[in-house]
Amino acid sequence: MDEEIRIPVSLPLDSDGFLRRECPSCEREFKWFSHNEGDPNAEPATQYFCPLCGEPSGLDSWWTPAQLEYGYGSAGGAIDQVVKDAMSDLFKGMKGFTYKPNSSFSLDIETPDSLVEPDDMVMVEPPCHPNEPLKVPEDSTSRVHCLVCGTVFAV
Numbered sequence: 001m002d003e004e005i006r007i008p009v010s011l012p013l014d015s016d017g018f019l020r021r022e023c024p025s026c027e028r029e030f031k032w033f034s035h036n037e038g039d040p041n042a043e044p045a046t047q048y049f050c051p052l053c054g055e056p057s058g059l060d061s062w063w064t065p066a067q068l069e070y071g072y073g074s075a076g077g078a079i080d081q082v083v084k085d086a087m088s089d090l091f092k093g094m095k096g097f098t099y100k101p102n103s104s105f106s107l108d109i110e111t112p113d114s115l116v117e118p119d120d121m122v123m124v125e126p127p128c129h130p131n132e133p134l135k136v137p138e139d140s141t142s143r144v145h146c147l148v149c150g151t152v153f154a155v
């Protein structure tokens with residue numbers, strides 16, 4: 001069993017199509033625009049700059065605690081099934097041993113309620129990368145870093 005298991009989790013966007021993010025450096029929240037897959041306007045990047053503190057981080061390090069919890073919860077059912085399958089495969093290969101899948105066996109991960117994304121924060125557009133708009137808390141608009149290049153701008 002060395003195959004990677006990928007479980008798609010869809011996170012809610014607000015009504016403008018923004019996804020809530022949390023900076024791993026300053027732990028404050030903002031939102032970035034969620035481009036559709038294959039959107040030619042999406043800026044190719046290997047890291048993003050926090051609009052609030054300007055610290056760069058890898059693309060996968062911006063989950064809010066609620067999103068992580070939601071992701072694990074949604075993945076729970078799928079992981080459960082993979083574990084069950086793996087166990088029955090394992091026991092099938094053993095001589096003189098019968099494994100009866102026990103339907104009550106479960107990792108006991110609850111599927112969480114859907115996340116709701118409120119329409120809060122102020123939309124700002126970096127002059128250097130207007131195709132990557134952001135939403136930041138109202139009190140943070142006087143000094144915002146561009147998500148893509150880190151350049152500071154004010155609204």
Ligand SMILES: [Zn+2]
Nearest residue numbers: 023026050053
């Ligand atoms: Zn930050």
Ligand SMILES: [Zn+2]
Nearest residue numbers: 128129146149
């Ligand atoms: Zn920029």
